[in-house]
Amino acid sequence: MLHEGGIFGFLPLDALAASCIGGTPPLRSRLSASHTMPFDPHSIRDQFPILASEVNGQPLVYLDNAATVQKPRVVLETSLAYYEETNANIHRGTHHLSQKATAAHEAARDRIAHHLNAASPDEIIFTSGTTDGINLVANILTGSISAEDEILISALEHHSNIVPWQMLAQRTGATLRVIPVLEDGTLDFGAFQDLLSPKTKLLAITQVSNAFGTPVPVKDYISAAHAVGSLVLVDAAQSVAHKVIDVQDLDADFLVFSGHKIYAPTGIGILYGKTSSLENLPPWRGGGEMIKEVTYESSTYNELPFRYEAGTPNIEGGIALAKAMDWLSDLGLPSVAAHEQLLIETAAASLADVEGLRFYGPSHRQGSLSFNIAGIHHYDLGTLIDQMGVAVRTGHHCCQPLMNRLGTTGTVRASFAAYNTMEEVEKLVNAVKKAAMMLA
Numbered sequence: 001m002l003h004e005g006g007i008f009g010f011l012p013l014d015a016l017a018a019s020c021i022g023g024t025p026p027l028r029s030r031l032s033a034s035h036t037m038p039f040d041p042h043s044i045r046d047q048f049p050i051l052a053s054e055v056n057g058q059p060l061v062y063l064d065n066a067a068t069v070q071k072p073r074v075v076l077e078t079s080l081a082y083y084e085e086t087n088a089n090i091h092r093g094t095h096h097l098s099q100k101a102t103a104a105h106e107a108a109r110d111r112i113a114h115h116l117n118a119a120s121p122d123e124i125i126f127t128s129g130t131t132d133g134i135n136l137v138a139n140i141l142t143g144s145i146s147a148e149d150e151i152l153i154s155a156l157e158h159h160s161n162i163v164p165w166q167m168l169a170q171r172t173g174a175t176l177r178v179i180p181v182l183e184d185g186t187l188d189f190g191a192f193q194d195l196l197s198p199k200t201k202l203l204a205i206t207q208v209s210n211a212f213g214t215p216v217p218v219k220d221y222i223s224a225a226h227a228v229g230s231l232v233l234v235d236a237a238q239s240v241a242h243k244v245i246d247v248q249d250l251d252a253d254f255l256v257f258s259g260h261k262i263y264a265p266t267g268i269g270i271l272y273g274k275t276s277s278l279e280n281l282p283p284w285r286g287g288g289e290m291i292k293e294v295t296y297e298s299s300t301y302n303e304l305p306f307r308y309e310a311g312t313p314n315i316e317g318g319i320a321l322a323k324a325m326d327w328l329s330d331l332g333l334p335s336v337a338a339h340e341q342l343l344i345e346t347a348a349a350s351l352a353d354v355e356g357l358r359f360y361g362p363s364h365r366q367g368s369l370s371f372n373i374a375g376i377h378h379y380d381l382g383t384l385i386d387q388m389g390v391a392v393r394t395g396h397h398c399c400q401p402l403m404n405r406l407g408t409t410g411t412v413r414a415s416f417a418a419y420n421t422m423e424e425v426e427k428l429v430n431a432v433k434k435a436a437m438m439l440a
């Protein structure tokens with residue numbers, strides 16, 4: 001892959017911009033080996049009303065997509081249309097509207113199952129987000145874990161893929177072990193193999209690091225963990241908008257993500273659970289929808305996926321999520337990903353000559369570019385960049401242990417989506433350079 005200061009060292013940014021919007025094919029083909037159609041972000045920006053905003057008198061440059069991504073109008077309209085035309089509670093009424101809402105809700109489940117290539121829509125459980133899905137799995141595994149057992153996570157995990165496992169370890173007496181991260185922000189696969197043993201009952205691992213953009217070859221981790229009889233949960237929050245996910249090919253037992261990171265609203269998420277891994281696990285939350293029969297003495301529980309969907313779900317959110325997946329598939333996820341890759345690599349190459357700038361993560365990154373400048377606090381840098389209209393994230397990115405490990409309290413993170421342009425990369429680079437001069 002391309003390294004910082006690589007082929008862009010001698011190219012002005014507008015040449016790069018031209019290449020991004022279809023100018024010079026040789027450069028593009030050197031950058032992405034994948035055989036994808038060139039993608040023009042300008043063709044979709046109109047679909048995002050918020051991108052026309054101004055911040056501090058400057059046009060908004062939104063580069064905080066790893067925290068949450070903006071929503072295209074078609075998704076927003078889907079939410080509104082649901083309330084205007086369909087709103088009713090599901091799986092309950094015999095009346096027309098209730099049946100219409102139920103059908104739309106279940107069609108969304110089918111669509112999402114198809115997007116992930118799940119073997120059955122029964123493996124798709126609606127949650128409120130990644131955090132909710134991980135907590136659900138951590139709770140239903142309580143009875144399967146004993147004090148001699150071990151739970152494995154990686155050093156790259158988001159707090160929401162750390163804390164629920166700590167709580168599970170506290171409940172059960174099991175030991176939580178951590179796959180170490182190397183200096184370049186990748187995981188130590190050899191150390192992971194050494195940590196695996198018949199005591200390993202669960203591996204919880206991210207597919208892409210939200211802090212550094214490190215892509216993790218989770219398939220290798222999954223097969224190695226399965227070989228010792230462990231279950232595996234994949235945190236796909238940061239990969240779902242940038243990668244085609246095939247849950248049957250990955251063979252994870254559980255995979256979770258949030259709708260708001262894949263162009264859908266907040267408050268909706270998905271837990272994929274392989275039928276054979278989920279079917280013998282107990283319910284967690286009790287309430288309506290998850291039961292078959294209730295008496296005051298006891299209840300019998302519904303089958304999958306309803307057993308894990310207590311209470312009225314976010315009906316509109318699920319339908320909007322399915323629409324967001326349609327929208328992204330129509331654009332072509334591989335083309336969008338290749339476009340984002342070009343933006344990241346260009347930003348990295350253009351920032352590489354800033355004095356004292358250090359990148360975190362490997363030279364091949366997905367979605368996010370994380371860095372610091374020696375002697376400048378990430379918060380000061382982020383604040384100044386924001387004043388120039390460029391929204392980036394600063395801080396620990398919900399990965400405090402990882403930051404500690406790499407000897408920093410946080411970084412500046414620029415993260416990219418389909419609608420970001422090469423002109424915006426140029427604005428980021430200029431803003432960072434200007435801020436660095438002002439703060440030096």
Ligand SMILES: *Cc1c(COP(=O)(O)O)cnc(C)c1O
Nearest residue numbers: 129130131158160210237238258
């Ligand atoms: C955003 C994120 C989460 C948490 O998602 P919520 O929507 O806050 O539940 C977990 N893991 C990763 C890798 C993330 O990027």
